[in-house]
Amino acid sequence: MAAASRPDLLERLAAQTAKRERAQLLRRLRTIDHVDGPWLETGHQRLLSFCSNDYLGLAQHPQLIAALTRAAREAGVGSTSAHLICGHRTEHAELEEALAAWTGRERALLFSTGYMANLGVLQAFLTRGDVCVQDKLNHACLLDGAKLSGAELKRYPHADVAAAARQLAANPAAAALLATDGVFSMDGDIAPLRELATLCTNERATLMVDDAHGLGVLGTNGAGSISAANLGQHEVPLLMATLGKALGCSGAFVAGPAALIDGLIQFARPYIYTTAMPPALAAAALAAVQLAQAEGWRREKLTALIGRFRRGAIELGLPLAASTSAIQPLLLDSADAALAAAQSLERQGLLVSAIRPPTVPQGRARLRITLSAAHEEDHVDRLLSALASSLRQGKT
Numbered sequence: 203m204a205a206a207s208r209p210d211l212l213e214r215l216a217a218q219t220a221k222r223e224r225a226q227l228l229r230r231l232r233t234i235d236h237v238d239g240p241w242l243e244t245g246h247q248r249l250l251s252f253c254s255n256d257y258l259g260l261a262q263h264p265q266l267i268a269a270l271t272r273a274a275r276e277a278g279v280g281s282t283s284a285h286l287i288c289g290h291r292t293e294h295a296e297l298e299e300a301l302a303a304w305t306g307r308e309r310a311l312l313f314s315t316g317y318m319a320n321l322g323v324l325q326a327f328l329t330r331g332d333v334c335v336q337d338k339l340n341h342a343c344l345l346d347g348a349k350l351s352g353a354e355l356k357r358y359p360h361a362d363v364a365a366a367a368r369q370l371a372a373n374p375a376a377a378a379l380l381a382t383d384g385v386f387s388m389d390g391d392i393a394p395l396r397e398l399a400t401l402c403t404n405e406r407a408t409l410m411v412d413d414a415h416g417l418g419v420l421g422t423n424g425a426g427s428i429s430a431a432n433l434g435q436h437e438v439p440l441l442m443a444t445l446g447k448a449l450g451c452s453g454a455f456v457a458g459p460a461a462l463i464d465g466l467i468q469f470a471r472p473y474i475y476t477t478a479m480p481p482a483l484a485a486a487a488l489a490a491v492q493l494a495q496a497e498g499w500r501r502e503k504l505t506a507l508i509g510r511f512r513r514g515a516i517e518l519g520l521p522l523a524a525s526t527s528a529i530q531p532l533l534l535d536s537a538d539a540a541l542a543a544a545q546s547l548e549r550q551g552l553l554v555s556a557i558r559p560p561t562v563p564q565g566r567a568r569l570r571i572t573l574s575a576a577h578e579e580d581h582v583d584r585l586l587s588a589l590a591s592s593l594r595q596g597k598t
């Protein structure tokens with residue numbers, strides 16, 4: 203009798219999807235058939251892409267491919283188990299050493315994805331009664347990690363250090379962790395790391411920086427946003443970054459003091475209870491780390507392309523954001539306007555993603571343009587003239 207009124211979960215999910223479709227906010231999958239640097243082929247259409255996070259243009263580098271195939275021939279494909287059983291190979295250990303040295307940290311620990319690394323760190327560090335203070339625009343997985351940990355999550359307005367200070371001061375007795383993106387993934391701006399570091403020192407809070415979009419791109423030899431802010435392991439004990447963006451691979455790591463890494467190996471469940479990343483992937487990532495450090499011209503080229511794009515966009519009066527990074531959002535009034543602009547660009551042979559709620563707040567829809575060292579100057583010029591005509595169309 204009672205069970206007859208129990209809601210059906212599949213029906214409920216389908217109703218939520220239908221609602222999103224009616225609001226024209228449905229997310230759609232697109233299959234890419236072929237990739238050649240910044241060029242993509244999808245459904246017989248050839249598009250110049252400005253949406254990948256391959257900032258240094260390493261994803262198809264011959265040295266990465268050679269490292270991957272060589273290691274696969276020797277080690278096979280799968281790691282065959284979790285790190286703590288028998289999945290931790292020489293390739294992983296060598297990559298961890300190189301990442302620690304590059305970022306100026308005592309040690310590093312690999313995770314299979316950045317999402318898992320953030321869940322693992324926050325769940326290992328925090329528990330009920332603790333407080334986790336976060337920038338409102340932090341990546342979704344930092345927020346999810348805090349929720350999973352059971353700590354009290356407090357979100358301060360974007361980059362508002364004074365608000366973060368008030369949130370910490372309101373709870374002086376609780377153990378506290380402050381987490382921020384280094385470079386914000388949808389806005390491209392850089393967190394006020396020096397001010398946050400001072401605040402955390404004064405408040406005895408632990409500072410964690412997610413440098414998914416800074417590693418490889420910013421700082422001395424590409425060591426990331428913390429290095430660019432002239433900070434080190436002492437001020438920012440917890441660094442997390444991914445291998446799937448500027449390094450052109452997949453996976454992530456946490457780096458910091460030995461005690462941090464030893465603790466994560468014991469307590470980070472997304473580290474313990476999952477299969478280690480394929481050793482061949484670790485070998486490819488090691489090649490990427492070496493190239494990212496050695497080939498400063500990739501960062502210089504990227505910086506020049508960013509400057510070219512911003513100068514052109516200012517001349518055209520495009521709605522540029524205050525970002526100096528490879529992520530260059532154009533803020534549009536509505537989700538409809540962002541979608542229409544992306545569709546118009548696509549008809550002109552360019553792939554740019556429209557980012558709409560709930561990924562960004564209501565009224566903050568945008569085109570998220572990402573630039574890469576794989577682009578050339580004439581690619582940027584093509585993007586600018588296509589944007590000029592798309593956004594003109596949108597206005598009439």
Ligand SMILES: *Cc1c(COP(=O)(O)O)cnc(C)c1O
Pocket residue numbers: 314315316317318320341343383387412414415444445446452453454
């Ligand atoms: C991409 C990203 C992640 C997640 O990393 P994956 O390896 O893709 O799971 C975490 N944090 C930020 C800021 C990111 O941009």
